[in-house]
Amino acid sequence: MTAIKHALQRDIFTPNDERLLSIVNVCKAGKKKKNCFLCATGRCEIISTAEKNSFISCIWKLNQRYLRKKVEFVNVSSQLLEELPKAEESVPSGESQSVAGGDEDALDDYQELNAREEQDIEGMMEVCEYAISNAEAFAEKLSKELQVLDGANIHSIMASEKQVNILMQLLDEALSEVDTIEGKMSSYEEMLQSVKEQMDQISQSNRLIQISNANNGKLLDEIQFLVNYMDLSKGHIRALQEGDLSSSKGIEACINASEALLQCMNVALRPGHEKLMSVKQQQHLFTELRDTFSRRLTNHLNNVFVHQGHDQSSVLSQHMAELTLPKHSPLHRDLLHYAKLMEWLKNTQREKYEGLSRTYVDYMTRLYEREIKDFFEVAKIKMAGTAKEGKGNKFATLPRKESAFKQETESLHGSSGKLTGSTSSLNKLAVQSSSSRRSQSSSLLDMGNMSASDLDVADRTKFDKIFEQVLSELEPLCLAEQDFISKFFKLQQHPTLAQGEVEESDEVVPSRQPPPGEYRHFISSTEKDMVRLMMNKVFQSIETELNSLITLGDKIDTFHSLYMLVKMSHHVWTAENVDPASYLSTTLGNVLVTVKRNFDKCISGQIRQMEEVKISKKSKVGILPFVAGFEEFAELAETIFRNAERRGDLDKAYVKLIRAVFMNVEKVANESQKTPRDVVMMENFHHIFSTLSHLKISCLETERREAKHKYTDHLQSYVINSLGQPLEKLNHFFEGVEARVAQGVREDEVSYQLAFNKQELRKVIKEYPGKEVKKGLDNLYKKVDKHLCEEESLLQVVWHSMQDEFIRQYKHFEGLIGRCYPGSGITMEFTIGDMLEYFSSIAQSH
Structure with missing residues (x-):
């Protein structure tokens, strides 16, 4: 193809100033096929628009029909490309053929040569020497050879005419069979059409059946839901209406029934359930059962409170003469059987729950107030008995009568005069305690002014034991009661639900929303605060009684504040370790402030006594x-x-x-x-x-x-x-000598001073012979003995120090004599040995 393209460019297009862009081998339509070449050329100038469009059309058609990878036309509108084929149709057929080299069918019949065909053509062209130089001769030769082959093919077909006839006959038979099969297919199709209609009807029926089954299933689910969650057994109904609340089995049955009732009442109904008459009837039944059982439970627990209280009062008398508090563990143990029922009452009838809470608190307040008052009455009498009265105290008064003692004791701890309940044993104890002290001579009020030395250590130890016993009895009592209140009233350490809030539950059936106003109490407080409020009410007298007891102990002996500070601090520390916010911790902490204040007053009082x-x-x-x-x-x-x-x-x-x-x-x-x-x-x-x-x-x-x-x-x-007193003149003489030396007089010239010459020195020394010195020291010992007190035993210490000082002065005097009066031969009338003997003999003689 390259050689042909080169020849065409040289012989045809170069003389016309055209450039051959591309060629393609085509053939014209007709019986006699003739090989032609379609050429794409380019000219330097295009005269008219039609020629330009025609040229673009040629290029575009070649691109669309013969190129696998299409060339993109740039700056050519799509509208122009669409109109080009129409413009081609308006061109005369001869002109179109000259451009395209044949009609559209001829172009459509073209097929690209494969590799083998290209090899065959190249082989033929190599055999024929003029294939390139004389393409027409080569094409003529190829055409003749093709005609020979076509004739051979026609002869071959005519020779196989018999086989063709047989083939045609077979084709006719096949067509007949096809017609038969088409008839059967038509009948089958009619039959299937009928079956299709029937199947459509069956499908519609099945769909209706499925819808009905689904509806029936949903209805069954709704019925099962209502039956499962809104059906209360007859046994539960009987337990709620007439169950025995005084026996363990009866309480257990009531607990199970109340929980089942609560679950039924808290069922989250689905939309539309509330309109069902049966649901309304069940809800009405549940409400009646709830109200009936809550009234029964409230009345029974009120009776239990009263009954247990009478039993507790009978036990109270056994603790009167002892410093112990009655234990309420039996009461707590019996009441805790109703803890779950109290929780049920709390969740269903809040008003009745709160009413029971108030009833319990009011009752226990009276009971504990009576017990604590009696307990502290005994503690005060025992504490007052620890004071050792009289013993020659300067504050001693005349003996008192029994009634005076009792009145004063009552004034100290704020008693109303008589103990509630059974007080005969306590009054007897008070009489005995008072009678045993009639011979003593100090009042309780005077004890507050007594010095610590007037009280025995044993009495203080006894007071310490009494105070420790009081705190040790109060601590378990308060802790047990707080633990009971938390468990019995279900006041755990989490916030109480406010109105409209729902507590999260692990149950499968969701809880219902609480009705308006159901949780209208304690909304802003926590249940922990509720426990503290109840404890403050129940034990409202403890802090007052403790402060009264502390006041009495402080009046008996101010040093008792030391014991109380240590004991109270230890119990506060213990209570805080258990629960820093507990009632016991708070109350003891408040009392500790009073004890600390008394301790500070004790210290201030000691300082004030020093100053006075x-x-x-x-x-x-x-x-x-x-x-x-x-x-x-x-x-x-x-x-x-x-x-x-x-x-x-x-x-x-x-x-x-x-x-x-x-x-x-x-x-x-x-x-x-x-x-x-x-x-x-x-x-x-x-x-x-x-x-x-x-x-x-x-x-x-x-x-x-x-x-x-x-x-x-x-x-x-x-x-x-x-x-300085036994040797007064000698001391004055040597002080004068030292003064002259200090004024600048040389030591060896002091003897030339008139007042301090050798004669004056000898005169002074003669006034202090050994006998006079010993006499002076003896008088000094007596004087020192009068100055010093016996309890400190410092006389020998002072006397020994005086001996050391006297020896030091003696040596000092001798030194001055040797320096200021050298060669004079003047010495003291006594020696150091004499002095040691003087001091020793004087000390032994006394």
Whole structure:
């Protein structure tokens, strides 16, 4: 094809200034086929629009008919391409054939050569040398050869005419059979058409049957739903109407029946159920059963409260003379059988549930008030009996009568005068307690002003045991009652449902919405708050009675506040570990504030007593009362606060007290006339130092060192001042010598001073022979003995310090004689050995 295209370009298109773009082999229609070539050319200039459109048409047709991968026409409107075929039709047939090389049928008959055909043609062209140079001759040759082949084919067909006839006959028979089969198919089709109509009818009937079955199934489901969830058995109805609420079996049956009734009433009805007459009747029946059973249950529980209360009152008398509270565990155990019924009542009849709650609280308030009042009455009498009255106390009064004791005891704890219930044994105990103390001489009111030393440790220990017994009895009582209220009234630790809210449930059947106003109480509070409110009501007297008992204990002995602070703190800590928000924890916490206030008052009172101490002008001071009092307080406090939770409060009190002790010791020492100031300071700070060293109170370590320093300083000051008296003239002489040296006189020139020459020195020394020195020391010992108190036992310590100081002064005097009077041969009339013998013999003689 390349050679043909090249030849056409050279011979035909180049002379016309045209360029051959592409060629394709085509043939004209007719009996005599002649090979032709369709050429696509391009010209430099196109004269008319028709020629341009014709050229585009040619290219577009070639593209559409012969190219597998179509060429995209750019800048040619689709409308133009659609009109091109119509324009072609208007061109004369001869002209069209000249352009297209044949009609449309000829173009449609064209088939592209396959690879084998191309190889065959190339082989033929290679055999024929002029195939390229003389295409017409080559085409003529090929046409002749084709005619020869066509003739051979015709002869071959004519030779097989018989077989053709047979084939035609077979075709006729086949057509006949086809007609027969078509007839049968027609009849079959008519039959199937009838069957189709019948099947359509059957299908319609089946669809109606399915709809009916579905409706019947849904209806059955609705009926089963109502029967399953809105049908209450006769046994349950009988239990709700007349079930025995006093036996375990009867209670169990009522519980099961009430739960079944609640489930039926809480069924979430589907749309339209409420219009059914049977549903309305069942709902009415359920409402009547609920009201009937709630009335029966409420009346029965009210009777149980009253019945159990009478039984409890009979037990109360057994605890009158003992410091114990009656246990309510039998009452709680019996009532807890009705806990589930109370929950049912809470969910169905809130008003009756709240009414029962109020009834229980009112009843238990009266019962507990009576029990707690009697219990604290016994505790106060026992506590008042711990006071040791009289014993020569300066506050002692005349003996009292029994009635006076009783009235005063009642005034202290706020009693109304008589105990409720059976009080004969308690009154008898009060009489015996009062009678046993007729010979004693102090009133309870006076005890509040007694010093701690007037009370025995055994009495305080007994008070501590009584107070601990009171708290130990109250704690389990309150915890048991709170636990019972939570369980019996189903007041768990979650918020109470408000109006319109529904509690989530694990049941398959959803709960209904509560009717308006069903939860109109306690909407804004939690059930935990409800428990606390009920406990506050039931035990409303505990806090008052505890404060009254604390007041009595504080009046008996202010140091009792130490015991109460430790015990109360421990019980508050225990209660908070169980439940920080419990009634017991809250109440004990409130009382602890009072106890802490009393403890602070006790400390303030001790400080005030220190400030108000008056010392007699005619007797020696000795150990001040508040110094001894601090020792007693510290020893008692260390015993009480060992491993206590409130140790910090004691440490703060220690610091306040010790600073007050220091300040007031100095105040008294400055005001003392009979006893020298140094003695007051020395003895008292020595006592303080000994106390703090013995107790080893870590928070007072600084004060311990300060006390030791003050004691040492004042001991030294007292010794120096006292030793100046036995050798007064000798001391004055050597003081004058030291003064001259200090003024600038040389030591070896002091003897030339008129007042301090050797003769004056010998004169002074002769006035103090050994006998006179011993006599002066003996008088000094007696004077020191009068100054010092016996309880502190500092006489030997002071005397030994004086001996050391006297020896030091002796050596100092000798040194001055040796330096200021060298070679004079002047010595003291007594030696150090003599002094040691003087001090020893004087100490032994006394």
